Amino acid sequence: MQIEAGNGDRLSELPKDVLLNILERVDTLDAVRTCILSSQLRNLPTMISQIILVPSNRDLLRMNGVLAQLINKIFNTRSQQITIRKLKLTFVLTPNDSRSIGKSVGLAMATHKVDAAEFEIVTPKNSYHCTHADLLNFAKQFSSFVADCPDAFAGLTRLQLQNLRFGDSDIPNILSTCKRLESLSFFECDAGIRSVLQVEHAGLVELSITYGEFQTVELDCLPKLQRMTYNNWPSDENPLVLGFAPQLSKLSLANACLSDKTLMMSQLLANVQTVSDLYLDFRSEKIWIQPECPRVLAPVLGQLRSVNLDCLPEECDITWTMFLLEAARFIKDFCITVWDHKCGSESQKSYSKITDVKWEPSAPNFKHKNLSKLTIYGFQSDGNFMGYIRRVMEAAVNIKEVCLYDRKVCKLCTDKFPHSEVRPSTYPRSCKEKDSLRKKITEASVMMASPAVIHFRS
Structure with a gap:
C-alpha cells in the first residue's frame, strides 16, 4: 500500500468499513505497518x-x-x-x-x-x-x-x-x-x-x-x-x-510400503461405514492394500462416492483396482495416478519388490450404474491401460467422461536421478492418434459408451 503525499492520502479518505475490509485481506503485520504511516489510520489495527x-x-x-x-x-x-x-x-x-x-x-x-x-x-x-x-x-x-x-x-x-x-x-x-x-x-x-x-x-x-x-x-x-x-x-x-x-467421511492414507504386510479395507473400516471420500497414496512403491471379495467389502463401502489412488508404480498392472468398483456400487468419481515418483526416496530403487497384485473378478457380467467419471494420470497407449479402460467402460453403463493425462513430470526426480532410465512416453499427441485410440478402446463392444466420452487432456 502506498500513501500519497500532498493534501492527504487517498487511502485515509475511504470509509472506515472499507478500510477495515482492505486491512483484513492482508497479514496483520502488513496492516499495522501501513497504518503507522498515517495518523488517521493508526487505531484501525485494533478494530479488525x-x-x-x-x-x-x-x-x-x-x-x-x-x-x-x-x-x-x-x-x-x-x-x-x-x-x-x-x-x-x-x-x-x-x-x-x-x-x-x-x-x-x-x-x-x-x-x-x-x-x-x-x-x-x-x-x-x-x-x-x-x-x-x-x-x-x-x-x-x-x-x-x-x-x-x-x-x-x-x-x-x-x-x-x-x-x-x-x-x-x-x-x-x-x-x-x-x-x-x-x-x-x-x-x-x-x-x-x-x-x-x-x-x-x-x-x-x-x-x-x-x-x-x-x-x-x-x-x-x-x-x-x-x-x-x-x-x-x-x-x-x-x-x-x-x-x-x-x-x-474423508480418509487419506499415504505410505511407501516397507514390508509384505497389507491392509484389508474390510477390517480397517469395520466400525466406520461412513467414508465417502477415499485417498490412498502408494508413493510409487508396493501396493499395501489387499483386494477383497466384493461380498465382504461392500458393507463398509456403501457410502463411498470418490476414490483417488495416487502414485501407483508403473511396473504394476492396474486391473486390480477393479475390486473397489465391484464392491463400492455408488462410486461416482474414480481417479488413478500411475507415476514412478522417486525423489522422496533414499534411492532410485524401490524399497520393496514390486509384484502384480492378484485380483479375481467377481462376475464376468459385472455392471456399475453410478460411476460417471474415470480419470487416469500417466496414461500410455499399451495393453495395461487400454484393456483397463475398456473393462471399466464395459462395466460402467452410465459413464459420462474418461479423462486421460500423460505422465506427471517432477524436476526434482530428474535432478536427483539424471541418468535413470525413463521409458519413452506413448501418450498420443496428434488428433489422428487420439481418434485411433478411442476407436480401439470402444470398437470391441456395441454396449460400450460412445468414444466421445474419452478425452485426452494436456
Whole structure:
C-alpha cells in the first residue's frame, strides 16, 4: 500500500468499513505497518476482526519477539465489544516469547468473543536436524507452555505441532485442555518409538498425522471427526484403528510400503461405514492394500462416492483396482495416478519388490450404474491401460467422461536421478492418434459408451 503525499492520502479518505475490509485481506503485520504511516489510520489495527500473523519461514525466528510485543499491544488497546472472527498465529517455540504470546491470547479469550483461533507452533530446529534429545526437550517446553497458558489453549480451535516426543500423559492432557479444538495436526510427533496414540475428544473434526514413530493410532471416541489423514507410518502392524468415529467421511492414507504386510479395507473400516471420500497414496512403491471379495467389502463401502489412488508404480498392472468398483456400487468419481515418483526416496530403487497384485473378478457380467467419471494420470497407449479402460467402460453403463493425462513430470526426480532410465512416453499427441485410440478402446463392444466420452487432456 502506498500513501500519497500532498493534501492527504487517498487511502485515509475511504470509509472506515472499507478500510477495515482492505486491512483484513492482508497479514496483520502488513496492516499495522501501513497504518503507522498515517495518523488517521493508526487505531484501525485494533478494530479488525481477523488477526493473522504468519511470518515467512525466513523471518520466523527473527520476528518472534516482535510478534509477542505486537500481539500484546493489539489486545491491550482493543475494544472488548469487537468480536475476533479469526485469530491465526505462527511462532517459534521459545519459552519466554511463547509464554508472552500465550498470556496475551489467554487474556483475549477471557475478555473478547473469539470465534476461531489457531496456533501453528514451529520448533527452532527443523525435523532433519532434530535429535532424540531435541524432540524430548521441545515436547517438555510445549507441555510447560500449555500448563502456563491454559486459557489460551482452552479457546483454540486449530493446533499444528511439529517435532515433539511427548511423555505418556502429555497428549491426553493437551486434548483435555483444548476443549474447543476442531483440528489437530502432528508432524514428526509421537510419544516414543512404537508408542500407541489413543485419541478421545468431543469436538475434534479433523486429525492429521505425518511421520512420527507411533506403532498404532487408535481413534477411540471422536463423535464429530469428519476428516482423517495419516501419512508415513513406520510400523508393519495395522497403523490405524478406527473406533467410534460415526461421522468420518474423508480418509487419506499415504505410505511407501516397507514390508509384505497389507491392509484389508474390510477390517480397517469395520466400525466406520461412513467414508465417502477415499485417498490412498502408494508413493510409487508396493501396493499395501489387499483386494477383497466384493461380498465382504461392500458393507463398509456403501457410502463411498470418490476414490483417488495416487502414485501407483508403473511396473504394476492396474486391473486390480477393479475390486473397489465391484464392491463400492455408488462410486461416482474414480481417479488413478500411475507415476514412478522417486525423489522422496533414499534411492532410485524401490524399497520393496514390486509384484502384480492378484485380483479375481467377481462376475464376468459385472455392471456399475453410478460411476460417471474415470480419470487416469500417466496414461500410455499399451495393453495395461487400454484393456483397463475398456473393462471399466464395459462395466460402467452410465459413464459420462474418461479423462486421460500423460505422465506427471517432477524436476526434482530428474535432478536427483539424471541418468535413470525413463521409458519413452506413448501418450498420443496428434488428433489422428487420439481418434485411433478411442476407436480401439470402444470398437470391441456395441454396449460400450460412445468414444466421445474419452478425452485426452494436456
